[in-house]
Amino acid sequence: MKKNAEDLALRLKADFPNIISDPIEFRGEYTCELLDPARLYEVAKYLRDKLDFDFLKDSTCIDEPDQEKRFTLVYELYSYQHRVQMRLKTRIFAKKPQISSLSDLWESANWQEREIYDLMGIQFENHPDLRRILMWDGYQYHPLRKDFPLEGKATQCGNIFTEVAPLEGGPFVTLPGNTDTGKREPRSRSTDSKF
Amino acid sequence: MPEFKYLEFDENAAKAEKNAAKIKDVSNTNSPVLESLGETMFLSMGPSHPSMHGVLRFMTELDGETIVKITPDIGYLHRGDEKIAENVTWHQFIPYTDRLDYLAPVANNVAYVMAVEKLLGITDQIPERTQFIRVICCELARISSHLVGIGCFGMDLGALTVFLHAYNEREKIFNLFESLSGARFTTSYPRIGGLSRDLPEGWLGEVDKFCDTFLKAVDDLELFLTRNRIWLDRTEGIGVITKKQAISWGLTGINLRASGGNFDLRRDNPYLVYNRLNFDVPVGTVGDCYERYLLRILEMRESVNILRQCTKLVPNGPINIEDSKIILPPKKRAMTRMEDLIHHFMLATEGITAPPGEVYFGAENPKGELGFYIYSKGGGTPYRLKIRPPSFVSISVMPLLLKGAMISDVPAVIGSLDIVMGECDR
Secondary structure, three states, X not given: OOOOHHHHHHHHHHXXXXXXXXXXXXXXXXXXXXXXXXXXXXXXXXXXXXXXXXXXXXXEEEEOOOOOOOEEEEEEEEXXXXXXXXXXXXXXXXXXXXXXXXXXXXXXXXXXXXXXXXHHOOEEEOOOOOOOOOOOOOOOOOOOOOOOOOOOOOOOOOOOOXXXXXXXXXXXXXXXXXXXXXXXXXXXXXXXXXX | OOOOOHHHHHHHHHHHHHHHHHHHHHOOOOOOOOOOOOOOEEEEEOOEOHHHOOEOEEEEEEEOOEEEEEEEEOOOOOOOHHHHHOOOOOHHHHHHHHOOOOOOHHHHHHHHHXXXXXXXXXHHHOOHHHHHHHHHHHXXXXXXXXXXXXXXXXXXOOOHHHHHHHHHHHHHHHHHHHHHHOOOOOOOOEEOOEEXXXXXXXXXXXXXXXXXXHHHHHHHHHHHHOOOHHHHHHHOOOOOOOHHHHHHHOOOHHHHHOOOOOOOHHHHOOOOOHHXXXXXXXXXXXXXXXXXXXXXXXXXXXXXXXXXXXXXXXXXOOOOOOOOXXXXXXXXXXXXXXXXXXXXXXXXXXXXOEEEEEEEEEEEEOOEEEEEEEEEEEEOOOOEEEEEOHHHHHHHOHHHHHOOOEOOHHHHHHHHHOOOHHHHHO
């Protein structure tokens, strides 16, 4: 029997009354917040096995440096049986950005968590292969954090991206004009100016 | 000078001899299984290799020609799109979405624009004409993406002619896009709340004309491949993934449907005007490379079917919503009315002001589900924008599909999964 998102969200709330907040509806989507991140694995397993959320569409992380619980993990779950989508969120402290991995519940979590680790610097416990995925091994920063500047930071890694990218008003602006591309390219300009 | 280890060499030679004897032994039976030499070779494929569809690198561990372990290495095309999105206005991000799945730019534009419209709560205000035009664009993009997908798939396995024929047809679609948006490739055609411009005169007739000749071209493509003995040998039973695995790994689109997952966002979570159109969703059973190829062919035919319905149904009327706080008012009004001039100025300098909230919108793109998760704290830029790229998922299943396969199956599996690195790396 098919159920709608509201029913499933309320059932989740009923079964975990103390650690799940009231479901919030916005533009037809239901969001549940998990108040105790230590029990994420248990709740996720329940969602998969009892509420038939067999597809983890996406997981991501939001960085809010002004909050005490700085990082919010967001999981987009989909149930093929009920044809509904639900969002599970949980907030963790900046001091110890660590949470349990869901990669043995959904295989798709494996790479998604690697990406979060790479770009946001969240540690996933029991992850089978927690390595950087988009940035290279040995890169020191986590570029999607809000305190990482848009133009990048200088690194000591060979001859790639060792310098900060010049911005001049917008991301990566090439100068107009009819000089050749080599001269118009932002990287080729001298560093005497502001950048 | 390093010392040669003759002993090791001899050992291997002895093993090889033993294996050779085995081959002789089993030559009359049906089980030519070789004993593993116990020695593996490391081979790096890519990042720049013609069959890698962009800049993808595989680290393979081989035993003879058999793959023991294969690890994809991605990120060579990472441009930080999500970081850029946090620093540009809602409208300024549209051109960046062109560069995600760069084989179907309009489809990405539409998906992004619809995600923002969902956040603004104006999804149901979008004029019908715009919705139909967006469907036409998406389906044309789907055809053009599948043409490249099949063409490159063929080329990777040695069927170069297919590629040339596919590109011929793709050029015709680009001509249509050019007359529609001014750009052949990176169109940036839709706008939040409408479209950048209306259809040129006679454009729908051109689409109809294209549909008429295109089906014949698909027949020709099929003549090259569908019953080709070599093609069948290279693709049938290769890279099989079951439905259960496909769901757990998060495959979407054709890669899921080839494994029997009967799901299509256009039909099951309809957006735009897909619920008013009649179309079939082809579904496979086996989930091998051949079936994924076959579904692409079938889906192109279905897209033609959708296009033909749409060209008849496109109504007359406005293309943009009325609210000039979201979309630029017409030039004439901006030049003659005070209020519109103010809106025009505010939109051009500050952009749209979005309400706080979070939405996820997923669209059925040629490669699978392209989703945008937007977390807004209000104001002119997203606080966090996450792209869910289907190719990222497709590449993550490669180790599963290729374990124990031959090295020559690698291009077949890559081609059949139809990946694009621009979208995977973002």
